[in-house]
Amino acid sequence: MVLIGVSLLVFSLIHLVKGDPVRLALGTRFSQQTYEALQHRNGLDQPLVQQYFTWAGRALTGDLGVSFRSGDTVTSLIGERLPATLTLAFAAVLLALLIAVPLGTISALRPRSFVDRFATVISQIGISVPDFWLAIVLILVFAGTLGWLPTGGYVPLTEDPLGWLQRLVLPAIAAGVVSGSVLTRFVRSSVLEAMGSDHVRTAQAKGLPGRQVFGWHVLRNALLPLVTVTGVQLAYLLSGVVVVEIVFSWPGLGQLALQAVRSRDYPVLQGAILLFALVFLVINLVVDLLYSRIDPRIRR
Amino acid sequence: MRLSRPLILATAAALALSACSGGDKVDTGGGGGGGGGGKVLVAAVSAQPDKFDPHTTSAYPSFQVLENVYDTLVVPNPDDLTMEPSLAESWKTSADNLTWTFTLRDGVKFHDGSDFDSADVAYSYNRIIKDKLANSYRFANVTSIETPDPKTVVINLTKPTPNLLALIGAFKGMAIVSEGAAEKLDLNTKENGTGPFTLESSDSSKTVLKAFPDYWGGKPKIDGVEFRYITEPAAALTALKAGEVNWTDNVPPQDIDSLKDDKEVDLESTASVDYWYMSMNFARKPFDNPKVRQAIATAVDREAVTEAAKFGAARANETAIPEGSFFYNDYAPFKPDAGKAKQLLQEAGVSTPLDMGLMVTDEFPESVTAAQVIASELEPIGINVKVETLDFATWLDREAKGEFDAFMLSWLGNIDPADFYEQQHITGGSSNYQGYSNPKVDQLLTQAATEVDQDKRKELYDEASTMIVDDVSYLYLYNPDVVQAWTPGLKGYKIRADRAINFENVELP
Numbered sequence: 001m002v003l004i005g006v007s008l009l010v011f012s013l014i015h016l017v018k019g020d021p022v023r024l025a026l027g028t029r030f031s032q033q034t035y036e037a038l039q040h041r042n043g044l045d046q047p048l049v050q051q052y053f054t055w056a057g058r059a060l061t062g063d064l065g066v067s068f069r070s071g072d073t074v075t076s077l078i079g080e081r082l083p084a085t086l087t088l089a090f091a092a093v094l095l096a097l098l099i100a101v102p103l104g105t106i107s108a109l110r111p112r113s114f115v116d117r118f119a120t121v122i123s124q125i126g127i128s129v130p131d132f133w134l135a136i137v138l139i140l141v142f143a144g145t146l147g148w149l150p151t152g153g154y155v156p157l158t159e160d161p162l163g164w165l166q167r168l169v170l171p172a173i174a175a176g177v178v179s180g181s182v183l184t185r186f187v188r189s190s191v192l193e194a195m196g197s198d199h200v201r202t203a204q205a206k207g208l209p210g211r212q213v214f215g216w217h218v219l220r221n222a223l224l225p226l227v228t229v230t231g232v233q234l235a236y237l238l239s240g241v242v243v244v245e246i247v248f249s250w251p252g253l254g255q256l257a258l259q260a261v262r263s264r265d266y267p268v269l270q271g272a273i274l275l276f277a278l279v280f281l282v283i284n285l286v287v288d289l290l291y292s293r294i295d296p297r298i299r300r
Numbered sequence: 301m302r303l304s305r306p307l308i309l310a311t312a313a314a315l316a317l318s319a320c321s322g323g324d325k326v327d328t329g330g331g332g333g334g335g336g337g338g339k340v341l342v343a344a345v346s347a348q349p350d351k352f353d354p355h356t357t358s359a360y361p362s363f364q365v366l367e368n369v370y371d372t373l374v375v376p377n378p379d380d381l382t383m384e385p386s387l388a389e390s391w392k393t394s395a396d397n398l399t400w401t402f403t404l405r406d407g408v409k410f411h412d413g414s415d416f417d418s419a420d421v422a423y424s425y426n427r428i429i430k431d432k433l434a435n436s437y438r439f440a441n442v443t444s445i446e447t448p449d450p451k452t453v454v455i456n457l458t459k460p461t462p463n464l465l466a467l468i469g470a471f472k473g474m475a476i477v478s479e480g481a482a483e484k485l486d487l488n489t490k491e492n493g494t495g496p497f498t499l500e501s502s503d504s505s506k507t508v509l510k511a512f513p514d515y516w517g518g519k520p521k522i523d524g525v526e527f528r529y530i531t532e533p534a535a536a537l538t539a540l541k542a543g544e545v546n547w548t549d550n551v552p553p554q555d556i557d558s559l560k561d562d563k564e565v566d567l568e569s570t571a572s573v574d575y576w577y578m579s580m581n582f583a584r585k586p587f588d589n590p591k592v593r594q595a596i597a598t599a600v601d602r603e604a605v606t607e608a609a610k611f612g613a614a615r616a617n618e619t620a621i622p623e624g625s626f627f628y629n630d631y632a633p634f635k636p637d638a639g640k641a642k643q644l645l646q647e648a649g650v651s652t653p654l655d656m657g658l659m660v661t662d663e664f665p666e667s668v669t670a671a672q673v674i675a676s677e678l679e680p681i682g683i684n685v686k687v688e689t690l691d692f693a694t695w696l697d698r699e700a701k702g703e704f705d706a707f708m709l710s711w712l713g714n715i716d717p718a719d720f721y722e723q724q725h726i727t728g729g730s731s732n733y734q735g736y737s738n739p740k741v742d743q744l745l746t747q748a749a750t751e752v753d754q755d756k757r758k759e760l761y762d763e764a765s766t767m768i769v770d771d772v773s774y775l776y777l778y779n780p781d782v783v784q785a786w787t788p789g790l791k792g793y794k795i796r797a798d799r800a801i802n803f804e805n806v807e808l809p
Contacts, residue, residue, distance in 0.1 A: 019693025023700065026358060026434045031730070037432040070351045071488035080504055136534050144538040151539040153528060154505050247532045251504030262663070264693045
């Protein structure tokens with residue numbers, strides 16, 4: 001149901017935007033006959049309602065149509081770029097969690113300490129630094145001056161595991177820093193909140209050792225909001241981090257969608273947005289399932 | 301210091317990775333090209349090709365690859381872009397200039413091993429004509445293409461067409477594919493050309509070409525070419541300096557000056573046949589008044605625009621064709637002069653301040669910078685320019701509908717003067733979006749299009765372009781430079797004014 005709604009919305013919004021894919025495809029010089037011939041070949045001479053039903057009908061069978069621009073099927077274009085996007089999104093979220101969980105927890109346990117202030121400053125910087133700037137600085141330093149890592153590109157894990165990892169490090173940092181900063185703040189506030197709650201005070205009062213109080217009563221409660229926010233961050237990263245992808249020549253879905261917008265490649269754009277909607281739905285579902293794992297109250 | 305552990309971890313990981321690669325330079329497999337141990341040139345280009353069908357693509361990234369895969373009957377000479385033999389060895393025209401007879405080269409093989417002959421030429425041209433493809437306008441004067449024997453192609457015309465060679469040879473959009481190729485192959489992803497390289501594979505990271513051993517011009521000296529798409533110029537330059545790539549045309553404009561003395565890269569630049577211009581809407585007041593347009597043309601300092609938009613990597617020009625070309629018209633009536641511009645506005649009876657929208661597109665960031673400079677130069681004469689930055693699709697849409705006061709854009713890769721002037725300025729021309737109409741210019745352009753005497757033809761175009769400049773149909777700004785950089789020691793590469801990149805004769809150090 002949601003997907004049908006999304007598809008209708010996407011379809012009408014896309015066609016509301018100005019710009020003519022046929023003119024873009026033909027370049028600078030062409031005749032009226034040429035224009036009409038290409039318009040007909042792409043099915044753009046049909047009424048809009050009919051275009052929608054043709055597209056939606058095929059989409060139901062898994063056929064998302066053919067790109068105006070390249071002539072490839074939309075499913076193959078998306079399929080080609082999906083592994084790169086998945087790799088970068090999960091690596092960035094993993095990196096973000098690796099930074100956020102320890103840093104946020106320590107800050108919350110020792111509020112207003114040096115560590116806490118340091119974390120606040122760092123996460124503030126992490127949120128405000130523009131990603132394209134960070135990405136270029138990373139390239140200039142680690143690929144240029146130091147020469148430790150390649151400037152960009154992507155190779156599949158199966159082809160060259162080491163090359164895959166080498167090329168992943170810098171984009172993952174560039175894409176993960178913002179999420180890491182957001183998550184650090186989240187971990188800090190939710191741990192603080194859990195620490196101040198009644199049941200933690202009770203646990204401390206009845207003399208449970210600090211480690212047990214923290215592990216069982218604080219972390220578990222603090223985890224709930226963290227799962228939600230991580231889910232949102234992951235969904236955001238999965239729908240493509242365009243700037244990071246462009247700077248690091250990372251062939252992800254963000255670049256594909258951007259190119260599709262520019263060339264008004266409706267089939268590709270529709271397919272990509274449909275996929276992004278699907279990603280959000282799936283991640284929401286996974287978050288809900290995780291909730292019930294963590295919080296027994298929900299299971300009932 | 302427990303805090304900084306993640307940072308230490310990240311650095312340690314980076315160190316470990318670089319240690320694994322075993323050297324101070326990262327081995328990217330560029331030299332190996334997936335085994336074989338031969339020499340593969342790695343070229344960093346700024347975007348992925350959209351498709352490889354030479355007759356249907358209009359994207360420059362596609363032509364960067366296709367240039368090395370396909371041939372045309374004739375080809376622009378790398379030095380002055382005059383047409384020279386390629387698949388056609390020689391040609392002659394009939395006395396009435398209505399019939400061109402081409403004699404084809406012997407011993408040319410397609411990549412699948414089949415022989416090239418006249419049927420392939422007829423098939424390729426007829427495909428463009430019959431399917432009404434984008435380049436069919438190039439055959440507007442062609443009545444038929446005949447193949448009396450396998451080595452001869454005859455092109456029959458309705459009227460003399462002195463620029464026929466440029467029409468069929470200017471770029472690889474007029475490539476010769478083997479007979480029936482479009483039916484047998486998916487030309488979007490496969491090819492069967494006669495060029496020095498074959499298309500091996502292409503994905504969202506790279507396009508790989510392999511040397512074609514039976515190439516009629518002799519087997520290339522390198523084993524292949526790998527095109528990598530690096531959109532960010534700073535990253536492309538870093539990759540070149542780090543030795544990951546051997547060649548790039550994606551040089552950050554602000555770095556050009558410092559790179560000239562850099563020992564780590566070879567940098568070359570040459571004036572291109574592209575030009576940037578601004579145009580005003582003849583259907584909107586007061587821009588229909590030639591005095592208003594001349595006032596604006598007088599107020600704009602082209603040198604300042606060039607410096608701001610291209611960091612000097614361009615040549616200011618008041619006509620379209622660059623200096624050094626046979627058809628260059630040395631005519632520059634407008635000297636930057638705010639006082640004279642104000643006076644012209646007064647003569648036109650325009651009350652200032654006057655508002656003017658200037659439409660540019662972020663597809664070409666240099667045009668945005670140029671527009672800002674123009675805006676600052678028009679302010680003192682009482683014109684408030686509102687720079688409207690649009691995405692290209694919207695820009696084109698508004699141009700086609702005439703919804704603009706003024707716009708800025710460029711024309712790329714022109715060779716024949718007809719490409720520079722005809723459709724842009726003839727009444728009702730397909731690219732005459734500004735709505736210019738001058739019967740004298742129409743007559744000159746029409747006459748020049750069929751004038752077979754080169755000197756006479758130049759006179760006609762000079763006369764027409766002088767009027768076009770005076771009437772400010774286009775306000776010409778500059779010809780940008782082609783700027784490319786490569787690894788020191790790379791030999792046999794020639795930078796070209798038409799931006800075609802050809803790796804046929806390249807040798808790696």
